[in-house]
Amino acid sequence: ASRRFELSAPDAKTVRQEIGLSQSEFARLMRVSVKTLQNWEQHRRNPTGPAAALLKVVSMSPETVLKSLHA
Numbered sequence: 001a002s003r004r005f006e007l008s009a010p011d012a013k014t015v016r017q018e019i020g021l022s023q024s025e026f027a028r029l030m031r032v033s034v035k036t037l038q039n040w041e042q043h044r045r046n047p048t049g050p051a052a053a054l055l056k057v058v059s060m061s062p063e064t065v066l067k068s069l070h071a
Helices: 012-019 023-030 034-041 049-060 062-069
Strands: none
Touching: 012 023, 012 034, 012 049, 012 062, 023 034, 023 049, 023 062, 049 062
């Protein structure tokens, strides 16, 4: 049987503001539409799967992620 782990993602708006990106820049970084990001920020939807994992990594080590994605 496969195991499934629930990953609670950090608050998208807080993470975005902490790294100083606009909504469009952060949406591009996360590979989602601006509308999806707005839904996360307004708590209408929650990031799941790879998006939740990436958001968690960005919140923990933004410099590393930004460097890696822009390399």
